[in-house]
Amino acid sequence: MAAKVIFDRDRCKGCELCVDACPVHILALEESTNRKGYHPAGCTDTSKCIGCASCARICPDSVISVYRD
Amino acid sequence: MKPVYVKSKGLQDTELHYCPGCSHGIVHKLIAETLEELNIIDTSVLICPVGCGVFAGNYLACDAVEAAHGRAPAVATGIKRTCPDQPVFTYQGDGDLASIGIAEIVHAAMRGEKFTTIFINNGIYGMTGGQMAPTTLIGQKATTAPLGRQKELHGEPIRMCEMLSSLGGLVYAERVCVADVPHIIKAKRAIKKAFTKQLNNEGFTFVEVLAACPTNWAMTTRKANEWVLGPMAEYYPLGVIKEV
Ligand SMILES: Cc1ncc(C[n+]2csc(CCOP(=O)(O)OP(=O)(O)O)c2C)c(N)n1
Numbered sequence: 545m546a547a548k549v550i551f552d553r554d555r556c557k558g559c560e561l562c563v564d565a566c567p568v569h570i571l572a573l574e575e576s577t578n579r580k581g582y583h584p585a586g587c588t589d590t591s592k593c594i595g596c597a598s599c600a601r602i603c604p605d606s607v608i609s610v611y612r613d
Numbered sequence: 614m615k616p617v618y619v620k621s622k623g624l625q626d627t628e629l630h631y632c633p634g635c636s637h638g639i640v641h642k643l644i645a646e647t648l649e650e651l652n653i654i655d656t657s658v659l660i661c662p663v664g665c666g667v668f669a670g671n672y673l674a675c676d677a678v679e680a681a682h683g684r685a686p687a688v689a690t691g692i693k694r695t696c697p698d699q700p701v702f703t704y705q706g707d708g709d710l711a712s713i714g715i716a717e718i719v720h721a722a723m724r725g726e727k728f729t730t731i732f733i734n735n736g737i738y739g740m741t742g743g744q745m746a747p748t749t750l751i752g753q754k755a756t757t758a759p760l761g762r763q764k765e766l767h768g769e770p771i772r773m774c775e776m777l778s779s780l781g782g783l784v785y786a787e788r789v790c791v792a793d794v795p796h797i798i799k800a801k802r803a804i805k806k807a808f809t810k811q812l813n814n815e816g817f818t819f820v821e822v823l824a825a826c827p828t829n830w831a832m833t834t835r836k837a838n839e840w841v842l843g844p845m846a847e848y849y850p851l852g853v854i855k856e857v
Binding site for chain 1: 614616617618624628629631632633635636637639791793794798827838
């Protein structure tokens, strides 16, 4: 099953709610900072994404969209 | 590829001013999804509070007006009575609703005004910097209660759902939280049910959301959500409090 998770990087505030919500533990904060000065969340291994959209559902700032085949 | 989750049309494209991990943003999304699914984005009227939610009208895609502190239910009463065919809802924090505006909400519920109130209970005055609210838990610290809330001095916290449920005009009260994904799904169901009941003209509908304020609680977002699911949900039981 192919799934894709897309981050609107510059809107992320690095709250880590998505990191905690991901059931397959593939989300983490980046080392670099975004336009707001936060460490934004990103996906460390897209191939493991199951497209459950838990990350997108919990994100307060609508940073994440999820697509699936 | 098909979208599984994309931003709701019920939201504008504005960036939210809320602190990282604040529950306000999650609740905004649930309201936006509800408005979109019920096809009432263009007809709904939001009455904004004074508090962190003051700019909610810049974020949700429906019409919005701003009320004086705590007076959203009075403004909603006027709008709903004038435009009975339009969905009307207030969005209020616990300082706004349970403190300065408690008379307005109690009387709107008593009269059975046919609008919906989304009540954000984070147990603190967020916008003004973390003062004690009527909902602050016993022992919980606030800038105006540095030793923690004490029962002898400050009384016990108000359970708004239970209090308003004693009034005949209220037809639906449910308490939810948005501390994790399963609870977010339940919270969405409650908000949609409240709006649906309003569209059926049933009476006053009320959804209380236990919300995290990591900044003023001085907690990480993870700890803050543990606080919601632990001590808060213990004192403020989740679930349907009244449905007629
Ligand atoms: C008449 C009046 N009194 C006091 C204030 C100061 N004030 C602004 S927001 C607020 C409380 C907000 O707390 P809450 O309703 O819990 O919302 P939150 O910010 O936590 O979302 C107060 C007391 C005001 N703006 N107007």
